[in-house]
Amino acid sequence: MVCIMPSTAEAVAGVPDGAVVLIGGFGSAGQPVELIEALLDGGARELTVVSNNAGNGDSGLAALIRDGRVRKMVCSFPRQSDSWHFDAKYRAGSIELELVPQGNLAERIRAAGAGIGAFFTPTGFGTPLAEGKETRMIDGRGHVLEYPIHGDVALVAAYQADQLGNLVYRKTARNFGPIMAAAAKTTVVQVDSVVPVGAIDPENVITPCLYVDRVVAVPRTVAA
Amino acid sequence: MVCIMPSTAEAVAGVPDGAVVLIGGFGSAGQPVELIEALLDGGARELTVVSNNAGNGDSGLAALIRDGRVRKMVCSFPRQSDSWHFDAKYRAGSIELELVPQGNLAERIRAAGAGIGAFFTPTGFGTPLAEGKETRMIDGRGHVLEYPIHGDVALVAAYQADQLGNLVYRKTARNFGPIMAAAAKTTVVQVDSVVPVGAIDPENVITPCLYVDRVVAVPRTVAA
Amino acid sequence: MNGIDRDTLAKVVAADIEPGSFVNLGIGLPTRVANFLTPDSGVMLHTENGMLGMGPEAAGDQVDPDLVNAGKIPVTELPGASYFHQADSFAMMRGGHLDVCVLGAYQVAANGDLANWHTGRADDIPAVGGAMDLALGAKQTFVMMNLLSRDGSPKLVAECTYPLTGVACVSRVYTDLAVFLIEPGRVVVRELFGITFDELQKLVDVPLEQS
Amino acid sequence: MNGIDRDTLAKVVAADIEPGSFVNLGIGLPTRVANFLTPDSGVMLHTENGMLGMGPEAAGDQVDPDLVNAGKIPVTELPGASYFHQADSFAMMRGGHLDVCVLGAYQVAANGDLANWHTGRADDIPAVGGAMDLALGAKQTFVMMNLLSRDGSPKLVAECTYPLTGVACVSRVYTDLAVFLIEPGRVVVRELFGITFDELQKLVDVPLEQS
Numbered sequence: 001m002v003c004i005m006p007s008t009a010e011a012v013a014g015v016p017d018g019a020v021v022l023i024g025g026f027g028s029a030g031q032p033v034e035l036i037e038a039l040l041d042g043g044a045r046e047l048t049v050v051s052n053n054a055g056n057g058d059s060g061l062a063a064l065i066r067d068g069r070v071r072k073m074v075c076s077f078p079r080q081s082d083s084w085h086f087d088a089k090y091r092a093g094s095i096e097l098e099l100v101p102q103g104n105l106a107e108r109i110r111a112a113g114a115g116i117g118a119f120f121t122p123t124g125f126g127t128p129l130a131e132g133k134e135t136r137m138i139d140g141r142g143h144v145l146e147y148p149i150h151g152d153v154a155l156v157a158a159y160q161a162d163q164l165g166n167l168v169y170r171k172t173a174r175n176f177g178p179i180m181a182a183a184a185k186t187t188v189v190q191v192d193s194v195v196p197v198g199a200i201d202p203e204n205v206i207t208p209c210l211y212v213d214r215v216v217a218v219p220r221t222v223a224a
Numbered sequence: 225m226v227c228i229m230p231s232t233a234e235a236v237a238g239v240p241d242g243a244v245v246l247i248g249g250f251g252s253a254g255q256p257v258e259l260i261e262a263l264l265d266g267g268a269r270e271l272t273v274v275s276n277n278a279g280n281g282d283s284g285l286a287a288l289i290r291d292g293r294v295r296k297m298v299c300s301f302p303r304q305s306d307s308w309h310f311d312a313k314y315r316a317g318s319i320e321l322e323l324v325p326q327g328n329l330a331e332r333i334r335a336a337g338a339g340i341g342a343f344f345t346p347t348g349f350g351t352p353l354a355e356g357k358e359t360r361m362i363d364g365r366g367h368v369l370e371y372p373i374h375g376d377v378a379l380v381a382a383y384q385a386d387q388l389g390n391l392v393y394r395k396t397a398r399n400f401g402p403i404m405a406a407a408a409k410t411t412v413v414q415v416d417s418v419v420p421v422g423a424i425d426p427e428n429v430i431t432p433c434l435y436v437d438r439v440v441a442v443p444r445t446v447a448a
Numbered sequence: 449m450n451g452i453d454r455d456t457l458a459k460v461v462a463a464d465i466e467p468g469s470f471v472n473l474g475i476g477l478p479t480r481v482a483n484f485l486t487p488d489s490g491v492m493l494h495t496e497n498g499m500l501g502m503g504p505e506a507a508g509d510q511v512d513p514d515l516v517n518a519g520k521i522p523v524t525e526l527p528g529a530s531y532f533h534q535a536d537s538f539a540m541m542r543g544g545h546l547d548v549c550v551l552g553a554y555q556v557a558a559n560g561d562l563a564n565w566h567t568g569r570a571d572d573i574p575a576v577g578g579a580m581d582l583a584l585g586a587k588q589t590f591v592m593m594n595l596l597s598r599d600g601s602p603k604l605v606a607e608c609t610y611p612l613t614g615v616a617c618v619s620r621v622y623t624d625l626a627v628f629l630i631e632p633g634r635v636v637v638r639e640l641f642g643i644t645f646d647e648l649q650k651l652v653d654v655p656l657e658q659s
Numbered sequence: 660m661n662g663i664d665r666d667t668l669a670k671v672v673a674a675d676i677e678p679g680s681f682v683n684l685g686i687g688l689p690t691r692v693a694n695f696l697t698p699d700s701g702v703m704l705h706t707e708n709g710m711l712g713m714g715p716e717a718a719g720d721q722v723d724p725d726l727v728n729a730g731k732i733p734v735t736e737l738p739g740a741s742y743f744h745q746a747d748s749f750a751m752m753r754g755g756h757l758d759v760c761v762l763g764a765y766q767v768a769a770n771g772d773l774a775n776w777h778t779g780r781a782d783d784i785p786a787v788g789g790a791m792d793l794a795l796g797a798k799q800t801f802v803m804m805n806l807l808s809r810d811g812s813p814k815l816v817a818e819c820t821y822p823l824t825g826v827a828c829v830s831r832v833y834t835d836l837a838v839f840l841i842e843p844g845r846v847v848v849r850e851l852f853g854i855t856f857d858e859l860q861k862l863v864d865v866p867l868e869q870s
Contacts, residue, residue, distance in 0.1 A: 254514070304575075326577050328581075347542060349614075351580065397515075
């Protein structure tokens with residue numbers, strides 16, 4: 001059952017050192033910046049962060065990396081024009097990187113939420129990203145065996161939650177939110193607004209409330 | 225690119241003998257009865273039908289089975305109070321049955337649409353439905369290896385299509401439609417109505433139009 | 449050896465479901481549990497054909513052919529409901545997101561093995577539906593059944609003779625005569641209904657422990 | 660040996676995309692192809708971050724931080740668009756539902772092997788994104804690149820020296836000097852731009868055939 005939290009600090013309370021944290025967003029779109037900053041203030045260290053990118057600029061995930069809280073990044077696309085904090089840590093050898101093709105990243109997160117033990121995928125076969133992994137020919141095509149990525153915590157940004165925790169997203173900010181919400185033991189969501197039960201049409205709910213543990217409203221200053 | 229068809233006969237034209245036909249619906253909800261009846265009129269034989277149930281009463285899938293068009297049923301729950309046509313064929317040994325746990329059925333259809341070569345699932349492990357299948361312990365838990373179910377054709381009932389073929393469904397009639405639409409070479413959809421492009425909010429599209437090949441409007445006489 | 453009736457048993461099960469739980473009730477006897485879940489408990493019902501937030505059975509004008517439960521019975525929608533397709537619905541079950549499922553059974557073994565989908569008789573048409581997914585996927589799998597079958601043989605057994613639904617998946621067995629907790633290496637009797645522990649032990653071929 | 664410029668090349672690629680196709684254009688050079696797809700062609704653009712029916716780059720008031728393309732550039736939405744999450748977006752790519760993807764490349768081998776994600780240099784931070792999924796998943800994978808790298812070495816090679824993105828996945832290579840069809844066991848030159856076949860053959864260490 002969902003808890004509507006009064007602050008981002010309380011929403012992310014209790015994340016232990018060494019936790020695996022799934023962080024939504026594709027670049028800035030859908031990145032739960034305020035939750036990440038609350039996590040930074042909370043002091044958790046030695047985190048494994050699973051997120052498509054490795055931070056942009058100086059805020060959100062980039063700040064978490066800058067402050068040395070992240071032991072390992074699992075992502076598909078760390079290198080960006082403004083990923084300087086990750087770049088510096090990586091070149092200094094002070095952050096570990098598991099590079100995962102984006103589709104495998106998404107499917108592995110989905111598998112965790114869906115109770116799949118492992119799956120064979122053609123993506124990555126014959127490339128350095130499949131090195132050391134089990135492979136198999138299926139219907140004449142090379143496949144790699146990939147395992148689920150479970151999170152201790154997921155930090156997700158959505159557009160609206162109702163009082164039960166049902167979520168809707170906006171446009172391409174949806175990206176990793178729905179699959180990460182399902183793949184973590186505790187799912188924490190920041191939303192633009194919390195609406196009454198019944199305000200979201202049941203046909204249009206993207207993340208059903210049973211995937212959501214904590215919700216906090218963080219109204220956006222940028223028009224949306 | 226979608227074709228809006230003038231009749232159900234034209235919508236299902238060209239289904240060859242021996243085709244694998246994915247048929248949506250859970251009992252009567254979401255069953256594309258008129259498309260199935262057009263398939264019956266079309267004369268295709270020796271079909272493999274993948275559907276959750278094995279027909280209700282005397283119409284739709286039940287009629288297809290009654291008329292001896294189905295060589296094999298792949299389903300999770302054939303036995304129902306009104307599945308008499310299937311029951312008779314099965315007891316007479318004139319129809320083959322592959323019984324699949326419902327979650328494995330859904331996940332195997334999804335895997336076909338998602339390009340997954342095979343997956344390990346705990347469902348069925350240690351039961352007769354896993355006999356002869358590859359098994360593996362993953363994290364101390366028994367898993368069974370399951371393969372995708374691809375269709376030559378999918379017959380799906382949805383609520384509305386726009387002129388491009390984007391689909392929305394109604395309530396629990398959604399069931400197998402979205403995953404079957406993605407798992408077949410040719411996807412044929414009957415809808416209550418066809419609406420202009422733009423009438424469906426992009427946030428609420430359930431089946432994006434690239435999964436849909438043919439749409440035919442079959443207004444329902446029953447109020448919905 | 450009177451035991452309790454079905455509704456009383458359903459009430460016992462309902463009382464054990466934590467407020468705010470997400471629950472799937474199997475076809476048949478378990479469906480009755482819904483009648484004893486009060487709205488203020490915040491329990492949400494999942495139906496495997498693609499809905500969370502299922503309401504009571506539909507009556508009269510409420511009947512909608514597009515809105516049915518796992519038993520194909522027309523039902524209603526509660527505020528805060530959501531709909532999803534079959535793969536998403538079973539991901540919910542298989543991914544361990546339901547707190548409790550309540551299933552009927554032909555047999556439950558002392559180690560929690562469940563048999564509830566097939567008698568194994570040659571003339572019986574097998575049907576499994578979502579039973580295997582539910583039994584393994586829910587955080588807790590409760591079984592609700594009469595302790596004895598019509599021929600008087602116990603349905604709590606040392607080892608299932610019927611084809612299995614799932615291995616070691618049942619955590620509690622609610623029967624007309626007693627509630628059993630399936631724990632590692634032992635079966636504990638939590639509650640007795642109109643029967644003594646010794647009488648109960650004589651009925652089943654499984655060593656029981658008192659709680 | 661003048662070749663054609665980037666926009667002319669983009670026009671050549673665009674002309675080869677069937678009306679009504681579902682297409683993913685990679686970051687960088689391939690993005691320009693969009694400028695030469697006419698609206699009446701019915702081509703729909705997919706962006707891997709979760710959208711079908713992507714419109715042109717956003718300008719001014721259209722900019723919405725929630726609506727970006729795979730390169731994180733603000734874009735617009737066309738009528739008939741749809742949004743979906745990452746697993747659904749990649750299922751679309753990996754399940755073979757896109758007709759064409761157009762990617763940039765460091766190298767393409769004569770058998771269709773593609774290298775476009777990592778130079779392999781120790782100081783280079785690798786990033787792969789959706790390249791591996793796209794290269795393998797689309798029905799046809801087109802590559803768009805200059806035939807020669809800045810140091811003058813050809814990028815169509817007998818065997819890739821850069822780390823691979825995918826094995827035998829490219830079907831056509833569009834370059835400033837020629838269009839190559841990768842066919843089983845051979846590379847066919849379909850079109851030449853300001854260069855003769857013999858001149859072209861001298862530039863690349865792959866046996867070419869004339870169409």
